[in-house]
Amino acid sequence: MTTWESRAWTYTGGGYPAGLKSTVVDVPRGCELKGLWSTPHMLVNIQACALNPVDIQMINLLSSLIPLKSYQTEKGVACDFSAKVSAGGRTGFMKGDEIFGLTLKPYKYGGGALAEMAELDMANTVAVKKPAEWSWQQAAAIPLVWLTARTCIANVEDYVEQAPGKRLAVLGGSSATGIYTIMLAKKRGWKVITTSSAKNKDFVTSTLGADQHVDYTSVSSVRSAVQAFEPDAVVDCVGGTECVGLPSSKRYITIGKSSL
Secondary structure, eight states: EEEEEEEEESSSSSOOOOOOEEEEEEEEEEEETSOOOOSSSEEEEEEEEEHHHHHHHHHHHHHHTTTTTGGGGGGEEEOEEEEEEOOOOOOSSTTTTTEEEEEEETTTTOOOBBBSEEETTTTTTEEEEEEETTTTHHHHTTTHHHHHHHHHHHHHHHHHSSSOEEHHHEEEETSSHHHHHHHHHHHHHHHEEEOOOOOGIIIIITOOOEEEEEEEOOOOOHHHHHHHTOOSEESSSSOOOOOOOOOTTTEEETSSOOOO
């Protein structure tokens, strides 16, 4: 197969950061994409990439599986991207299309968004066209945090919708996931209380529309302040335990830990 060389960050083992290295990987030329796989692939020029905690978590997880033979190949880093399509293959995208999305392929066979070029397997990738008014950086920053927020909302939706007050607590409302969680909750007409430092109060209330705000740096008890709102569910974007088991809450979702 004819290939191009692309600079990329990869790892095989050793965990983060010891196993991470800058290297050169081979990606197929556009003419080689057609008909080689059962699922469509495309070749893209990465314009921006977002780094998330899960990227480090996956490096450490897969590194712990080595020396299993199937994990000895170079694996790419990061999943959120914005890119220009170099060759669309059978994906429906055309050369020159500006796209953004999320790929899970680096955690399996190689690839990854932290590279000059990437070959995306659409069986493990979600991509859509980038709005013209968005910058590359803005587009790359959205996919994983928005999907995480949407998943959190889906996991508390039944509990909130069945309650007369329709009240949600979002801990860490100025975080990336917290921002979209508040936006999605308000779109559904829910009442929202959120926590952040004082400097972000106007942003989470005036801009995002949160109904009440708790400054975690000044209150004596975040738990008491949040419980006074009587939320029907809690989405914790901080990862603490202070608001676990609130009397009014029927569902507790926390990012990166077990849900209660």
